[in-house]
Amino acid sequence: MDWSLxxxxxxxxxxxxxxxxxxxxxxxxxxGSLLLGALTGLxxxxxxxxxxxxxxxxxxxxxxxxxxxxxxxxxxxxxxxVERFPRTLLLFDAGGLALFCTTGTVTALHAGMxxxxxxxxxxxxxxxxxxxxxxxxxxxxxxxxxxxxxAVPAIVGASLIAILWSIGRYSALAQLFVAILVFxxxxxxxxxxxxxxxxxxxxxxxPQGQ
Amino acid sequence: MDWSLxxxxxxxxxxxxxxxxxxxxxxxxxxGSLLLGALTGLxxxxxxxxxxxxxxxxxxxxxxxxxxxxxxxxxxxxxxxVERFPRTLLLFDAGGLALFCTTGTVTALHAGMxxxxxxxxxxxxxxxxxxxxxxxxxxxxxxxxxxxxxAVPAIVGASLIAILWSIGRYSALAQLFVAILVFxxxxxxxxxxxxxxxxxxxxxxxPQGQ
Amino acid sequence: MDWSLxxxxxxxxxxxxxxxxxxxxxxxxxxGSLLLGALTGLxxxxxxxxxxxxxxxxxxxxxxxxxxxxxxxxxxxxxxxVERFPRTLLLFDAGGLALFCTTGTVTALHAGMxxxxxxxxxxxxxxxxxxxxxxxxxxxxxxxxxxxxxAVPAIVGASLIAILWSIGRYSALAQLFVAILVFxxxxxxxxxxxxxxxxxxxxxxxPQGQ
Numbered sequence: 001m002d003w004s005l006x007x008x009x010x011x012x013x014x015x016x017x018x019x020x021x022x023x024x025x026x027x028x029x030x031x032g033s034l035l036l037g038a039l040t041g042l043x044x045x046x047x048x049x050x051x052x053x054x055x056x057x058x059x060x061x062x063x064x065x066x067x068x069x070x071x072x073x074x075x076x077x078x079x080x081x082v083e084r085f086p087r088t089l090l091l092f093d094a095g096g097l098a099l100f101c102t103t104g105t106v107t108a109l110h111a112g113m114x115x116x117x118x119x120x121x122x123x124x125x126x127x128x129x130x131x132x133x134x135x136x137x138x139x140x141x142x143x144x145x146x147x148x149x150x151a152v153p154a155i156v157g158a159s160l161i162a163i164l165w166s167i168g169r170y171s172a173l174a175q176l177f178v179a180i181l182v183f184x185x186x187x188x189x190x191x192x193x194x195x196x197x198x199x200x201x202x203x204x205x206x207p208q209g210q
Numbered sequence: 211m212d213w214s215l216x217x218x219x220x221x222x223x224x225x226x227x228x229x230x231x232x233x234x235x236x237x238x239x240x241x242g243s244l245l246l247g248a249l250t251g252l253x254x255x256x257x258x259x260x261x262x263x264x265x266x267x268x269x270x271x272x273x274x275x276x277x278x279x280x281x282x283x284x285x286x287x288x289x290x291x292v293e294r295f296p297r298t299l300l301l302f303d304a305g306g307l308a309l310f311c312t313t314g315t316v317t318a319l320h321a322g323m324x325x326x327x328x329x330x331x332x333x334x335x336x337x338x339x340x341x342x343x344x345x346x347x348x349x350x351x352x353x354x355x356x357x358x359x360x361a362v363p364a365i366v367g368a369s370l371i372a373i374l375w376s377i378g379r380y381s382a383l384a385q386l387f388v389a390i391l392v393f394x395x396x397x398x399x400x401x402x403x404x405x406x407x408x409x410x411x412x413x414x415x416x417p418q419g420q
Numbered sequence: 421m422d423w424s425l426x427x428x429x430x431x432x433x434x435x436x437x438x439x440x441x442x443x444x445x446x447x448x449x450x451x452g453s454l455l456l457g458a459l460t461g462l463x464x465x466x467x468x469x470x471x472x473x474x475x476x477x478x479x480x481x482x483x484x485x486x487x488x489x490x491x492x493x494x495x496x497x498x499x500x501x502v503e504r505f506p507r508t509l510l511l512f513d514a515g516g517l518a519l520f521c522t523t524g525t526v527t528a529l530h531a532g533m534x535x536x537x538x539x540x541x542x543x544x545x546x547x548x549x550x551x552x553x554x555x556x557x558x559x560x561x562x563x564x565x566x567x568x569x570x571a572v573p574a575i576v577g578a579s580l581i582a583i584l585w586s587i588g589r590y591s592a593l594a595q596l597f598v599a600i601l602v603f604x605x606x607x608x609x610x611x612x613x614x615x616x617x618x619x620x621x622x623x624x625x626x627p628q629g630q
Contacts (some may be wrong), residue, residue, distance in 0.1 A: 024408075024409040026354070030409055033410075050260055051476055065326060116482040117482055136341060136345055138349075138350050141560075144455075146447055146448055146556070151452070173218075192498060196449045196450055198447065199492070199496060237618065238614060238618070241569075242565075245564070260470055265471075272537055286620055346564075349553075
């Protein structure tokens with residue numbers, strides 16, 4: 001069984017759910033939900049494949065179209081109220097992030113990219129779909145929310161994969177552990193409001209709510 | 211005569227007009243109009259070519275630069291008042307959509323892509339330029355307007371082309387008919403306010419204006 | 421010494437600074453600053469390389485990761501107050517624009533692209549990073565500000581490089597002069613509020629502030 005394809009499809013499904021949920025919140029119709037879900041679920045991988053110079057899997061392998069369709073139907077039939085979404089949306093998004101930052105790094109390493117480049121491309125794969133989702137839905141990107149440690153777990157996960165690869169300890173099982181670690185890190189950071197310093201000392205130090 | 215190039219240039223011109231009109235509404239200058247028109251007119255085809263892994267025609271064939279320049283001049287000299295734009299903008303946009311969703315699918319099929327992938331890439335080509343236009347102009351994308359059946363005609367057109375291709379009935383004439391069908395479908399959907407269900411049953415069912 | 425790499429890294433640093441400054445203004449954290457700086461600094465070159473069909477230098481040569489990291493640290497430690505940024509941000513942005521519109525054109529010409537295509541790709545390289553910065557930070561793009569001659573210096577610079585190349589007068593020194601010319605042109609246009617006509621005669625003629 002091709003575990004890397006399974007991880008890719010699962011990540012696509014998780015991110016697609018987050019895209020369909022944003023579509024629901026914004027009042028889009030079912031087709032808009034399908035399109036935003038597809039962009040969110042497939043966008044990170046398409047960017048990854050374009051940068052690697054390989055045909056985007058989303059188009060080359062039609063099986064990638066199933067998760068967005070499933071996500072749009074799932075959200076259409078099972079969304080019971082917009083007020084219950086926030087936490088669920090974040091959990092699905094965290095699942096996509098955890099899977100994509102690791103599969104993205106592995107795909108880049110398999111394609112022969114250098115270690116730092118592969119880790120950065122893994123982070124790009126992980127955060128790219130959600131960034132596209134927020135940009136086209138005209139929202140302030142979750143990626144840049146200073147109360148939220150969004151990118152840090154992805155950076156840690158992608159770096160761990162690159163390190164494991166460089167010392168010859170990479171395996172599908174190791175990748176699964178790193179993905180779980182990223183997911184747990186992300187969820188704990190949300191639960192306990194972990195955050196990092198602001199972009200500038202003088203501006204960030206101002207006591208203003210956060 | 212290369213009909214596919216003609217259709218591509220005509221679609222570029224129509225979409226470029228829509229970009230220049232948005233530029234006018236937003237108060238951009240003539241250079242901003244040219245740039246937004248070029249992005250709208252050429253963006254869908256550039257995304258298509260990047261995904262197909264071929265050199266983007268917009269850069270490889272300088273003739274593609276003529277429609278955006280013509281559109282910027284056309285709008286500069288002939289826009290008589292911003293209040294008369296909405297309908298015209300939608301018509302030009304519909305013309306671009308009709309041409310690009312069909313030429314995009316055909317280009318992908320010629321490049322050897324599978325049928326569902328080619329249809330999706332045709333839809334992407336059709337809606338991509340307008341989505342880029344709305345995203346960089348900081349507007350809520352027309353693509354996601356729930357009162358508007360924007361993507362459905364493109365999905366129908368791209369699917370029809372893929373089906374005709376698969377049963378050996380594709381021809382330039384058939385493509386022209388499909389493009390006209392998409393255009394008429396899009397215009398009728400605007401005229402009669404056709405729409406599809408919301409992204410979620412419970413949320414979409416609320417009686418709120420629309 | 422590889423002057424073209426030096427110019428590329430310097431341009432990346434200048435644009436990355438502008439991205440980190442926008443991150444500071446928007447209240448992002450230090451990781452958001454790093455990511456927005458990297459997107460701004462590397463985005464134009466990545467678009468250029470994708471269109472040229474070569475592996476993006478930002479990923480292939482890890483040295484490109486240094487300028488964004490340096491920029492995020494620079495802004496973190498040296499930003500003394502958000503009120504003093506506007507002019508500085510514009511100067512760094514102008515430096516990036518001047519370098520990227522010329523290196524982008526030269527890279528495209530070296531890759532064998534036609535003259536108009538290369539000039540347009542140079543402009544795209546020059547304005548692309550800043551456009552991505554403004555789009556993901558949910559700001560109205562500086563590129564489309566009608567009070568501001570943002571794209572014109574880049575168009576002049578890219579066209580000059582293409583002309584020098586076509587008459588066999590291109591050299592690294594000539595490129596440096598063109599970059600300085602673009603920078604000075606951009607700064608003077610800001611200082612003296614040069615601008616071009618609006619996108620449409622009738623709408624643009626209305627006396628409204630500007």
